Structure formats: structure tokens, C-alpha cells
Amino acid sequence: MRNIGLIAASAMLLLAVGACDGSKKAATGGKEGATLETAGAVTPVPLPDSPSFPVPAATINGWIANSDTAAIRAHAWSLWQAMTAPSGQSVNNQQLPIWDTWADTSVVFPQPQATNASLTAEQAKPSPGRKFFKPAQFHHTRDARLKALATAAADNFPLAVDSKYDPPAATFIGGPQAGPGGGTYSYASGASLTKLNAAWPTGTTPQNRAINEFPIRAIETKPVFGLVKANGLTAQPLWQGPSASTNAGNPTPDTWTTCVLIQPGATGAVRPATSAEINAGAVSVQAQGLACKTFLWAPLSTFYAAQLNAAEAQNFNAATGVSGPAAAAAGDYSVLLAMHVNTKEIPFWTWQTYWWQPGADTPNNFPGSKQGQPGALGGPWNNYASCTAYDQTTTPGGSTMQVCFNPYLETSPGIPAGVTSNCVSCHGVALVGPNPNYPANYNKPIVFFTDPTYFNTQSTHTDFSWAVASAP
Template sequence: MPIKFKKLREAATVTIILAFTNTGMLSQATAQTKNPTLAVIPAGFNFPTPGYVIQQWITNAGSSDTTVSAAGLKNIRDHGWDLWNGMTQMTGISSGGATIAEIEVPIWTTWPDQTQALKPIFSKSGASELLFELSQETAMRRPKQFKHLKKAEVKAKADTAAAPEIVYTLETERFNRTWVISANTPQIVPFGQGIYSILGKANIDNYANDFPASYSPGAKAILDFDARAIETKPVYYALKSKGTSIMPYWQGTSSSATTNTTNPVPETWKTCVIIDAENTATTGMRVATANEQNGAYAAPGLQCASYLYAPIGMVFVQSLTALEAAAFEGQPDIKAGDFGALMAMHVNSKETDSWTWQTFYWQGDPSFETNSPGSLEGQPSSLGAPWSSYAMCTAYDQSYDRGATMNLCYNPYLETSPGIPDGIQSNCVSCHGSANVAAQGTENPPSYPSNYDKLIDFGGSEFKGVMKTDFSWTIADQQ
């Protein structure tokens, strides 16, 4: 159903509110409000699904019976699409039960980013009242994954891991209400006396120090998040808000698709798509004509050899602030009011012990997509534009067959970086299962896996001296 403009209404807690339009654009807002209602995924999208049900899908996916295995894999993909469909439903913005403005936005855009979610938010009266300011301004930044090399590897990879002159992608993180409450709830050490916050590295260090010395490697960990918690990591690419812009288009890791088959970052992709900001149609991706790239904005350094065309109605975009535009360094033509186009998003939910993991990335139309690491296959008919333009891969375990075949699921806009070891062979579970806060003096604590050739034992000796953070690098990376 097309999304219609709605009349904006100023409220006491709102400075400026912007609209989500039928082109799939979320304009930038400074809608700051105390006690915000963080929208939840509505009924009808199978969230949350009981963990024992998901675990049975995982078991079935590894079955030697091909019929059972196919059914298990389908259940996992269906669940991933349900999450995507649910979190992209439209909702009104409200505060304390009162409507702020008569506009609708996708549910996930009402969730706080990392700058808001990692601050104390509880009132003195208890957990039922959240005290923080929610803003539609996002804290876009260079992807933090690019900085996860171990110290011993940094020098050897200094040339490739150094910050580029041109910033092609920015990321942020968004967390649903349950995640925020879980992160802000004090925790009690098993068999200990202390009550600790997990906000900030110093608090986690103190928490870890209160564990009994007899605890085995890998057993020292924060308490699990609530089963309804969701983490997301949106990734954006800069486009002009007028005319046409050229955007790299993922076609895989072969030499015909990229100039760098080891680290096929977006600026190395040989296929590009011309995005037309004047065309708000939600279908119509095609091969570009010979002259359509003329006059189109392109970031410096792209390796485009062939071109496709797509209307902007097939892409979710949001208006950039001046600070966000400036964060796309090396692209001086990107200004406030231009677009941050959603290129990809990691989504993980705590419905099962090791979370569910799905990654979405822009592919536009099945006629042009590549089938790795994911695909557009299996989308529900109710999934509308622009969300139906995003392919999905899933990995609900490191492997479904006890390590004989490792699962593959990664974000082409992030894990292709030279700052991430073996990213194009990665899966979400192996990577996030290694998330930890290391005690002072711990040598070579677990970081991003150096390869994904075999299962990682999250209770192994390499986890001695660290505090695991329930698969959350967001918690682990705090200062």
C-alpha cells in the first residue's frame, strides 16, 4: 500500500519533524522526547518465536534426510523474512502515550542508536519508566568492524587497514526497547555478592573480577539478554537528492565482478546502478542506456564497467544532516539534505541462546541479483517496496552439520573489508560468539576469527581471562 503524506503537527517536545514518503525516504528529524514509545513488532510476524522451536529448525537443517533438511532451512528463511517484514511496518511516533506528530515511519527507525541506548535510562521509580531523549538523528560513523584486527596483525596490515581517504559507507546501530532495558538492568554475579551494570568497560571489569576463581574458561559471562531483544546495524551509501547518482552493485567475488577478489569492497565492484532521485516508482530496475551515466554523481575511485538503472523508490533513503554528510569524507559534493541510502542491515534477535542471525543487503530485482551470500528468494507477498529490494542470508548456527559445512552469511558492504579477516567466508555466529571484554594483561584475547574453517569452541581455553558479552560486540566494544 502506498504511504501517503500526512500533515505535520508541531508538539511541545518536537523541534522539527520530517516525513516518511512514498519514495521510501525518511527525512532527518530532531524529534527529541523523553519517555519515548519505542515501537514493537506487531502481532502476525511470529516474533518472538519460542527458542525450542528455532532450535528444532536448526537441528532439522542439518538432518541427513534431505526433505527434513529443506524444511528446516525454509523455516529459518521464513523467520528471517518475518522479522524484516515486521520491523519495517509503519508506525506513528509517540511519547508517553501522546502522538508527537501525524507521520508514520518504519518501526526500526523509532529505536535508539548506540549513543542513546548505552546510557543509563531508568528512573528512580524503576524499570517501567525510560528516561532518555530519542532523536531521529542517527549517529552515523565509519564501520567499527574495520578496527577489530588484533594488535599483532595491525602492523602487518597497516597499509590496507588504514582509514581510506574516501569514505564510501557509514554505519549506525539501532536496538529495540527490550534490548535497551536488558542492557540497563543491573546484573548479579552467580554465587557472588555484587550487583553490576554492563554499561561501560570499567563496570564489566569489576563484574568479571567478582566471579569465583574456580570458573572455567568461557563460563565467565554477562547474563543473557531477554528473548525479545533485537540488535540491528544499518549501513548507508551517499546519494544526491536531485538527479542521478551511481552506486556500486554487488555481483559476488569473482574477477568478473570485482577488481579485488580477496577483499571485494564496494568501490571495487565492476557493476554499478544509476539511482534516479526524480523517479519514485517502486519497480523498474533495468539495464541502463548508453547515455544515462552522463551527469550522474559518482564517488571518486569507483570501478564501474557496466551499468544498471533503478528508481529511488526501490531504495530506502534518509536525509543527511550536515555532520553526516561531512562524515562521507572525500565526497565534498555530498551536502546536508542529500541521501543516505540503506545498503544493508545486520539483524539479530535473542529468541534462541545463540541469537538468530540474518543480513539484508540491496539487490533490487531478482533479474540481476547474485545468489551469494543470500538472495531475494522466499519473500512474503506482503513485503512491500522498498523493503522487497533487499536480499537476505541467514546463519542460525556456525554449521548445521557439526562442522562438515560451515555456514556462510555476511554483509558485502562490511565484511569484504581488509580490516576483517576472511570476511567473505564468515558467518555471524562464529564472529559474534567471540565477543568479549578482556581483563587487563590478557594476551591475545579472542577477536574476529582469523578464518571460518571450523567450529569455534566458545568455552575453549582461548576464552580464559575474558568476560563474554552474550554475542554482543556493542557491549564488548564499550570504553
């Protein structure tokens, strides 16, 4: 119980420098906030309340208890439909879907002054403009060997993330949070979380060493972006399951053997590519070092896409480490390859993920499909398949594990056993403290928050948020 005064004082200081609400103003300081508004910055639009959001926890827990996969998938699709609905706000004359108005990592987790130098000019700048980051997930693991493999693999196929938080989640993370020792803390700050973790009274159980829970309307998303060149045909790997990869154990996108040649400005449905198109696309396959053997063709409009300005293109290249002919330039397109989404409608969150899947479903529908999409879901959003993991196991208390992962993310060699993973097991072990790590495998459910492999009296679990656990 020592140093409480000091902890409280530091927390106050933190709040005074503007970590007290999740808005852009808080993150950038009052003065820049004003500039932002005059620059026509986007105002985050919350997901409207409706019969499908937020669904009462008892209803969702009923679906889980009855293994009602159809109801769970229908909920994932109605979230997708609501999040992708037009927001009424535009950037460069393009209307943003609701989720794309939400505050991103650069706003919700402002970098402390000391490490600002590590950001590119574009990342450090307030919105508007997309910020791209290499997925921390690929190199989060403390295992040096896996980390090296993962970094190499991530660089082989250039993708970047720009996690986004709906207004209730952003406000919660940035807002003042009461915690141990009577202190006030900010979950947007690694330093503040370290103090929180040190402030638990002796004897506090691992179970009780927890941050406060997010509000039920909290939604976190992790959109994943790739690149389509403005000119020519860009080869885009298409997920067709681990067997259509040159590396079934870690089928990262650069190992997928089916590719789609993407043509900006064209219209039409996905179809087999002509030999002339395959010849023209060879440049792109080679520049990206892809494993394509089977080729399809599709227009750019099968993606949610936005043209990059020079700063965004530079930022994309910095995040992905790509140079040479495959690098982004002004006028090229960032395309939405995939998106993770979780909502706090139930205590352990709902988990769903979406990935680009134009045309037919992947053989065997593994790990998910487009089945159950609402008829009213328009393009490009109906070109994405989904899977869900609302529980670690397929039946309550059962021994068959739920498998749901995103082919663009969890196939990375930096993630042990990613193709057998589920979101809940990995996010449930997110914590602040010494050596947080990923589950080594998904052979059995993890007992939250008492399993001694993960939870101990040196750590604080972060309500399933790896982003909070790794706050800067």
C-alpha cells in the same frame, strides 16, 4: 574476593548517574529527557508479539536440527516484514518503520563524560536525528596492518552505521545487572564491565565467565547507510558476487564493477542505463572513486531513504571522512544499503542480514537472495536480499561451514576471511578482557565457550554482543 565493597559502590554510582535503564531519559539525564519529549522525540515501538515472533526456541532448534533452510529463511523474512512495518510515528512527515524508532548506539551506550569531546556535536546530541558512526567492525582488529588496510578501504566507500536496539535489548543493556562478587554492573559501560571481569572468584571456568543472557525478545540491528545526492545521478555499487569486483578476496563496494545510477524524484523499475545517463553519472563515479563498468538505472524509491538536515550531513561526513564533491550536504539522502539483525529467540541468537538488491538476484545467489520473500512485503523493503546463519555449520555437528555475510561490511580487509565468514562464529568470541580478536578463518566451528584460543580465565564473554564487548 577483595575490593567488593568498592566495586559495588562504583556500580551504584554508575546507576545513580543514569545508566539504569535503556531509555533516552537515562542516557541524557532527566532534564534533557524532558526537553526531548517536548521536542517530539520518537518513542521506541517494540516488535509486536505474533506467531512469527518470538518463535519458541524448540521450534527454531528443530529447523536447525533438520537443516530446514526454507523455514529459517522464512523466519528471516517474517522478521524483516515485522520490523519494517509502519510504526505510527513520523519524523519530518515521513513515517518510520518500527526498527527505526529503536534506541541507537548514542542512547544505549552513552559516552562517558571524559570522551565526549571525541564526538561531533551531532553525535553527542540526543535524538531525533540520525547518528552516523564508522563501523567499529572495520578497525576492531588488534592487528595493526589489517587495521590500516581496513581504515583505508572503509574510507574509499563512504558508509556509516547507526546500530539500533529494540526496547527489551536496550533496557537489558542499560539496566542494573547482578554479577560476580555480589556486585551490580552496567553492560553499557566499559569501566563497569572491566570491574565485572575482575570480580570472578578464582577458579571460575572460562565457560562460566559470562554476562547474563539477553531476554528472548531482544533484537539488535546494525543498519548501514550510504549517500545519494539530491541533484544529478549518484552511482551506487550493486553487489553481483566477488567475481564482479576488481578484488575478489576483499570485494568492498568501491571495487564492484556493476553500478546503479540513482535518480531522486523518478519512478520506474531497475533497467540498463542509457548512454546519456552513463555520461551524466561519470562525475559521481569519479568523485567516489568507484570501479563501475556496467551501469543500471533506478529511482531513489528503491531504497529506504531520508533527507539529511545540515547537522546530519555534517555528521555523515565526519563518520565517513568524506570531503569534496562526494560529501553529504543538507537535502541529500541517507539510504539504507544493508542491515544486520539478530534475535535472542534461541540461546546462540538467530542471525540474518539484508542488503540492497533491486531487480534480479545476484548470479549464484551468493551469499543469499530475495527468494522466499513474503508476497505482502512492499517496497522499498522487497528490494533487499538476505542470508541467514542460525548455526556455524550447515548441518548440526557437520563439517561444512555456513557462509553468510553482508557484502557492505564483511568484505572489508579488516575482517580476516570475511567472504567465508558467518555471524555466529565471530560474535560468539565477543568478550571483555585482554586482546579479544576475530576468528582468523572459518575452517571449523568454534567450541563455545571452552576453545582455549578464545576463552580463558582473564575474560568474560558477552552473550555474542560485540557492542557490549566494546562498550565505551
